[in-house]
Amino acid sequence: MEVLRNVTRHKLRSFLTISGIVIGVLALTTMGALAENFNALLDGGVTYFGSNIQVGPPDGQSASLLPISKIDEIKQIDGVAAAFASYGFSAKPGQITAVSFGIPDTIVAGDPAENNWAALKTTFAQGHQLDASSTGQVVLGSTIDKEFAKKIGDTIDLPVKPSDAKPDFVNHAFTVVGILNPTRTAPDTFAYINVADGQTLLKDSLPVAIRDQIDVSKITEAINVYGKPGTSLSDLDKIADRINAQVPGVKAVRPSQLVNSFKSGGAIFTAITTAAALLALIIGGLSVVNTMFMAVAERVREIGLKKAVGATTFNIMGEFLVEATLIGIVGGVVGYGLGALITIIANATTPPGQSTLFLVTPNLTILAIGFATVLGAVAGVLPAWRAARLDPVTALRNE
Amino acid sequence: MANVRLVNLTKQYKRGAEVIHALDDVTLDIEKGEFVAVVGRSGSGKTTMLDLMGLLLRPTSGSLFIDDIDTSKLGDRQLAQMRARRVGFVFQEYNLLSGLNVLENVMLPLRYVKDGRKRGAPRAVELIERVGLSDRVRHRPTELSGGQAQRVAIARSMVNSPSLILLDEPTGAVDTETAQQLVDLLKRLNQEDRVTIVIVTHDLDIAGQASRQIRLKDGRVLTDERVGAAGAGSLGVPVA
Numbered sequence: 001m002e003v004l005r006n007v008t009r010h011k012l013r014s015f016l017t018i019s020g021i022v023i024g025v026l027a028l029t030t031m032g033a034l035a036e037n038f039n040a041l042l043d044g045g046v047t048y049f050g051s052n053i054q055v056g057p058p059d060g061q062s063a064s065l066l067p068i069s070k071i072d073e074i075k076q077i078d079g080v081a082a083a084f085a086s087y088g089f090s091a092k093p094g095q096i097t098a099v100s101f102g103i104p105d106t107i108v109a110g111d112p113a114e115n116n117w118a119a120l121k122t123t124f125a126q127g128h129q130l131d132a133s134s135t136g137q138v139v140l141g142s143t144i145d146k147e148f149a150k151k152i153g154d155t156i157d158l159p160v161k162p163s164d165a166k167p168d169f170v171n172h173a174f175t176v177v178g179i180l181n182p183t184r185t186a187p188d189t190f191a192y193i194n195v196a197d198g199q200t201l202l203k204d205s206l207p208v209a210i211r212d213q214i215d216v217s218k219i220t221e222a223i224n225v226y227g228k229p230g231t232s233l234s235d236l237d238k239i240a241d242r243i244n245a246q247v248p249g250v251k252a253v254r255p256s257q258l259v260n261s262f263k264s265g266g267a268i269f270t271a272i273t274t275a276a277a278l279l280a281l282i283i284g285g286l287s288v289v290n291t292m293f294m295a296v297a298e299r300v301r302e303i304g305l306k307k308a309v310g311a312t313t314f315n316i317m318g319e320f321l322v323e324a325t326l327i328g329i330v331g332g333v334v335g336y337g338l339g340a341l342i343t344i345i346a347n348a349t350t351p352p353g354q355s356t357l358f359l360v361t362p363n364l365t366i367l368a369i370g371f372a373t374v375l376g377a378v379a380g381v382l383p384a385w386r387a388a389r390l391d392p393v394t395a396l397r398n399e
Numbered sequence: 400m401a402n403v404r405l406v407n408l409t410k411q412y413k414r415g416a417e418v419i420h421a422l423d424d425v426t427l428d429i430e431k432g433e434f435v436a437v438v439g440r441s442g443s444g445k446t447t448m449l450d451l452m453g454l455l456l457r458p459t460s461g462s463l464f465i466d467d468i469d470t471s472k473l474g475d476r477q478l479a480q481m482r483a484r485r486v487g488f489v490f491q492e493y494n495l496l497s498g499l500n501v502l503e504n505v506m507l508p509l510r511y512v513k514d515g516r517k518r519g520a521p522r523a524v525e526l527i528e529r530v531g532l533s534d535r536v537r538h539r540p541t542e543l544s545g546g547q548a549q550r551v552a553i554a555r556s557m558v559n560s561p562s563l564i565l566l567d568e569p570t571g572a573v574d575t576e577t578a579q580q581l582v583d584l585l586k587r588l589n590q591e592d593r594v595t596i597v598i599v600t601h602d603l604d605i606a607g608q609a610s611r612q613i614r615l616k617d618g619r620v621l622t623d624e625r626v627g628a629a630g631a632g633s634l635g636v637p638v639a
Contacts, residue, residue, distance in 0.1 A: 005498045305494045308455060309555070310483020310511035312476050392455045396490065 003322050006295070014327070017291040021331025021372055022338065024281030029339025029368045031273040033358035037184070040359055041103070042266040044120055044185020049258040050233055051119030053240045055083075055223040058251045066250060068220045073247045079239040081228045084114045085220035087198035089205065091144065091191055094162035103355075105144050107158055107191045109198020110224070117226040122187050127152045127178035135196050138174035142181060143188040146352040150176045158191060159201070170204045172197070184359065225252070233259065278371075284331065285375040292324050292383035303387050304395025313388040320384035321377055328376015332369040339368065401428035401464070402562055402595045403452055408461035410447050410618075421447040423618035424461070429611075431562060432593040434586065436600055436609035444618040445599040446567060452597060453486050453565045454478045466562055483511045487556025487594075491568035493548040495540040495555075501527060502536045505554045512559055519558055526554035530584060546577035553584060557594065564588075566598040570605060582608055 007014050055074065057066055071083045091105035112130045115122060130137050138158065140150060150156055155173045162169070174193060182188055193201075199216040206214060225243065227236055236255045243252035296303070303316055343358035350356045410422040422444045429435055437445045450456040451463060454470055463470045465485055473481065487508075495504045505523040509515030527536055530550040540548055549569055556564050566585070570578035582605050589596050598609065606612050607626060614622040 002498065002503075009498065301494060302496055305490075305496070306507070306511075307479070308453065308482060308488045309508035310479050310559075312479040312511070315479075315511060393450050396455075396494065 003319070003326055006323055007326055013291060013294070017287045018327055018331045018334070020284035020287035021281070021328060021376065022284075022335040024277070024284035025332050025335025025368050025372045026339040026342070027280040028274070028277035028371065029336050029360070029364065030342055030358065031277040032364045032367065033339070033343045033360045035270040035273040036361050036364055037357055037359035038269050039266045040184040041186075041355075042262045044183060044187075045262040046259050048118065048120040048186065049262070050255055051226070051236075052117070053225040053236055053243065053252050053255055054258070055225055055243060055250050055252045056221075058249060064221045066220050066223060068218050070247060070250055071220070071223055074223060074225055074243055074250070077239065077242050077246055079227050079231070079235065079242065080225055081231075082114075082117050082226040084111045084117075084224045084226075085195055085198075086110045086114075086222045086224050087195070087202055088221060089159060089198075089201050091158060091189075092160045092162070094164070103186050103189050105147070105160075105189045105191070107193060107198075107201065109193045109195055109201065111195055112192075114224060117229075120183070120185070120187070122183060123181045125179050125181045127176070129178060130192060130194050131177075132194070135194060135200075136172070136174055137177045137194065137197075139178035139180065139192040140176055141188040141190045141192075142179065142183075143355055144191055145176075145179045147354075149352070150179075152176055152179065156191070158193070172200065189355065223250070281371065281375060285328075285379045288324055288327055288376055288379035289382065291327070292320060292380050293386070295323070296320065296383045296387040299387075300390060300395045300398040303390050304392045304398065307390075307392035308396060316388040316390075317384040320387050321380045324380020324384070325373060325377040328373045328379070329369070331376070332372025335372065336365065336368045340365075402431040402433070402466065403429040403597075404462075404464040404467075405448075405452075406462040406464070408448075408451060408463055409459050410444075410451060410456060411459045420618045422451065422458075425618075425620055426461075427613070427620060427623060429595060429597065431595055432589065433595050434589045434608075434610045435595075435597045436606035436612045437597060437615060438600060438603065438606045438612060439615035439621070443615040445615055447618070448615065449565050449567055449597065449599050452563070453488055454482050479511065483508055483515075484559055485561050485563060487559070487561040487564040489549070489552045489556050489564065489566040489569045491571040493540070493545075493552045493572075495548055495551055497540055500537050500539055501532060501543070501551050504540065504551055505558055507555060508559050515559065522560070523554070523558050526557055527551075529588070530554045544577075545573040546580060549573060549577075549581055550584065553581070553588070557588065557592070560592075561594065563595045563597065566596065568600060569598065570600065570602060578602065578605065 055070070057064055068085055071085060074080055074083045087109035089107040091107050095104070112132050115129070125142065127139070130139055138156060148156055154176050156176060157171045157173050159171050161171055174197070180187055199219070202219065202221065203211060203216045225239070227239055233256050240252040240254045243250065306316060340360050343360055347356040347358055405425050405427050408422055408425045409420070412419040412421055425448065437448060439445050447456065451458055458471070465481065468481070470478065470481060496507065499507070502523060505527055506516065506519060509519035509523070527533060530553055532547060532550055535543060535547060540551070543551065570581055573581065585596055585598070586608065588594060598605070600606050610625060612622070612624050612626050613620060
């Protein structure tokens with residue numbers, strides 16, 4: 001109770017000090033939520049690309065086209081358990097996005113059976129998986145589904161026709177058979193179709209001059225290769241090396257390269273956002289130091305009296321540390337609450353089809369409130385030490 | 400058994416190159432239950448002696464025993480415990496905490512004693528009653544008169560049932576009538592609780608009501624005499 005009374009003794013001063021912490025924690029919470037959201041996106045990439053080998057055309061080949069027969073050659077390589085053709089197209093061709101924290105809407109064509117091999121599992125909010133032998137079906141990720149407000153049984157024209165499309169622009173109607181649960185990563189903005197439909201879209205995308213000369217049923221854009229379940233990243237790297245050595249005309253990317261690329265990207269983003277927020281928080285912490293020094297200066301006689309009646313150095317230190325920590329806790333909780341509120345409002349007002357920007361995780365909650373608490377305590381150490389070391393005789397007769 | 404024993408107790412301060420002998424080789428015993436007044440001019444060493452006896456200062460040389468415990472051998476934590484359990488302080492300016500009410504102020508020293516608050520609450524209430532402030536228990540110091548504030552300070556000094564109460568000019572900030580009431584209260588507590596009282600004062604009327612009067616000059620004991628009804632006479636300390 002006395003601690004509360006001491007903190008509220010100078011209401012305006014305490015309010016301003018706590019406000020410093022609040023602003024710092026608010027910045028840490030919002031910037032941290034931005035970083036957490038970005039990291040969740042990258043984690044999806046790490047999970048996905050850490051579980052398979054991406055095989056594409058060899059270096060120097062401009063068109064991303066491969067003979068589909070390469071799948072059979074790759075399956076002969078030691079350690080390869082499965083390989084699938086894969087096609088990817090922009091769902092909204094011609095769209096210009098200057099800045100985006102999400103992955104653009106993409107049409108992904110592949111074998112539905114691949115979901116059984118991928119480490120990044122998707123689950124259905126509504127509907128079901130594509131029928132392997134069917135055509136004209138689509139499974140929508142959660143974000144793209146919200147953007148176009150589709151429900152099971154609706155149709156959607158893909159790719160989406162741009163407003164300034166040429167008269168020869170071609171797209172196809174797909175029936176929505178499934179809608180995925182949110183993953184906070186790539187599948188949310190993906191529209192999944194079957195291989196046969198992918199090959200149709202591939203044909204549509206080829207230049208008119210060569211469109212009829214290529215049998216798209218014998219072409220794939222990329223091949224996703226899987227080892228046996230549980231194959232380690234280093235073993236997948238070795239399989240990639242074997243593919244490069246034994247299968248001509250393809251380039252297998254080592255999964256570790258992709259994973260490290262995602263991780264380093266995430267680390268840099270986290271470092272930048274967290275450093276900016278911590279800077280704000282440390283400035284708030286300095287205001288706690290200042291306030292506590294003023295509190296010590298005002299309460300010199302009180303400190304002297306307490307020592308005279310039996311308080312030890314640790315008792316006095318403890319009292320001031322508890323006070324500084326309380327300021328940190330209050331600032332932390334209020335700052336976190338406001339920060340979380342801002343992220344909730346920002347996410348709720350994100351237009352349909354755009355990825356939300358913020359993700360408040362339990363780790364971020366612990367970091368924000370925990371750091372503010374520790375900062376308050378640390379900020380109180382020096383003033384508390386000065387208070388505890390006061391000579392009681394001098395302190396008692398302080399004017 | 401002496402309650403307080405000073406043996407060749409010396410306290411020196413340095414002021415630049417000059418050495419100040421605030422207390423100079425003082426040896427004396429104070430028995431349990433005595434009511435001692437320490438008098439002398441400003442700078443005679445009264446307050447220094449009180450601070451040494453209250454374990455707020457460490458002597459430059461010599462020894463100080465409280466209840467036969469040699470305090471020179473104690474560390475900071477043990478000295479704090481001695482202050483909490485065996486010594487009570489009363490100051491001229493009361494030194495009550497403005498944020499606490501009367502009961503909380505009286506209970507303050509209990510914080511620094513194990514299980515103090517649990518054991519000491521009834522004692523605090525009893526002391527407030529004995530100093531005549533039962534109707535002021537929840538009042539803040541700013542709502543009290545000088546005499547009432549000093550009564551609270553006296554109750555606070557006794558809450559841990561110390562064997563020794565040290566008072567530094569306790570009547571310096573109150574009028575004559577209130578001062579006499581405070582001295583009467585101290586005499587009553589001294590007799591009822593057999594607590595040793597050492598009071599530093601400039602007021603010779605108050606000093607005259609003590610059972611023993613120690614006069615200091617330049618850090619040395621000038622006279623040490625029993626006075627009043629308890630029996631007049633020198634305790635053998637030479638008069639300078």
